[in-house]
Amino acid sequence: xxxxxxxxxxxxxxxxxxxxxxxxxxxxxxxxxxxxxxxxxxxxxxxxxxxxxxxxxxxxxxxxxxxxxxxxxxxxxxxxxxxxxxxxxxxxxxxxxxxxxxxxxxxxxxxxxxxxxxxxxxxxxxxxxxxxxxxxxxxxxxxxxxxxxxxxxxxxxxxxxxxxxxxxxxxxxxxxxxxxxxxxxxxxxxxxxxxxxxxxxxxxxxxxxxxxxxxxxxxxxxxxxxxxxxxxxxxxxxxxxxxxxxxxxxxxxxxxxxxxxxxxxxxxxxxxxx
Numbered sequence: 185x186x187x188x189x190x191x192x193x194x195x196x197x198x199x200x201x202x203x204x205x206x207x208x209x210x211x212x213x214x215x216x217x218x219x220x221x222x223x224x225x226x227x228x229x230x231x232x233x234x235x236x237x238x239x240x241x242x243x244x245x246x247x248x249x250x251x252x253x254x255x256x257x258x259x260x261x262x263x264x265x266x267x268x269x270x271x272x273x274x275x276x277x278x279x280x281x282x283x284x285x286x287x288x289x290x291x292x293x294x295x296x297x298x299x300x301x302x303x304x305x306x307x308x309x310x311x312x313x314x315x316x317x318x319x320x321x322x323x324x325x326x327x328x329x330x331x332x333x334x335x336x337x338x339x340x341x342x343x344x345x346x347x348x349x350x351x352x353x354x355x356x357x358x359x360x361x362x363x364x365x366x367x368x369x370x371x372x373x374x375x376x377x378x379x380x381x382x383x384x385x386x387x388x389x390x391x392x393x394x395x396x397x398x399x400x401x402x403x404x405x406x407x408x409x410x411x412x413x414x415x416x417x418x419x420x421x422x423x424x425x426x427x428x429x430x431x432x433x434x435x436x437x438x439x440x441x442x443x444x445x446x447x448x449x450x451x452x453x454x455x456x457x458x
Contacts, residue, residue: 187437187450212414214317214455217291218405218434220420221323221331221393224443225284225382226338230327233272237334240271270337278334280382283444285340287419288385290448291317292342318409320390322401322418324425328393332383335391339379398425402432417451419443 222229270278325331392401413433421439430436437447452458
């Protein structure tokens with residue numbers, strides 16, 4: 185039940201078409217998505233950073249803008265935007281893979297929609313039926329404290345639109361008024377973006393970081409959640425971890441080049457969600 189993601193899956197498994205039939209969901213829903221950290225969620229790996237991670241301010245190109253004073257005099261203002269990045273001790277940035285951001289954003293959006301029980305919209309997101317998917321970590325990183333620090337500092341952008349915050353619980357009110365309100369809301373629909381730390385993206389009690397066998401991580405996750413192994417999916421860049429965990433019945437996706445969008449889509453396909 186292990187598979188490689190995206191193009192690698194298709195190119196490496198041309199002779200394994202019979203095995204693809206074993207990757208269906210067998211009637212189980214996807215309820216727990218579990219991610220390795222080093223070179224699955226982020227790069228580089230903790231053993232490569234030569235010390236605790238650090239926050240480093242960086243500046244971008246100076247920009248100029250004009251303002252007019254009350255006396256009508258135009259003044260030039262120079263601004264030099266600064267950003268804060270997470271780096272190793274050699275000032276090399278530690279970054280989240282785009283595919284990891286995509287998966288975590290997807291989970292957040294899906295769960296947010298599922299919790300909006302009174303929404304007038306269909307309970308679907310991009311054609312996928314909404315239900316709760318919990319996110320967990322199973323990491324054998326060499327430096328657990330450094331990894332936890334990275335999780336507290338590294339962020340992904342979560343896009344929140346007005347539909348996420350609308351409360352349509354007063355459905356018994358005047359229908360004409362509701363229709364007008366909906367029409368106006370669609371016309372002026374806005375979105376906001378906020379930074380969410382990796383720590384916020386995962387259930388706090390489902391973060392397994394420690395140098396032990398990944399099967400032990402999953403046994404603890406199973407005990408904490410009571411979620412069947414068959415309702416779990418696991419992403420890891422180390423194939424030995426994949427082969428170990430899949431023996432429990434977990435759907436596993438091999439990500440040798442880090443988490444990708446295709447890997448997440450493969451997981452949805454496995455559970456007949458895409």
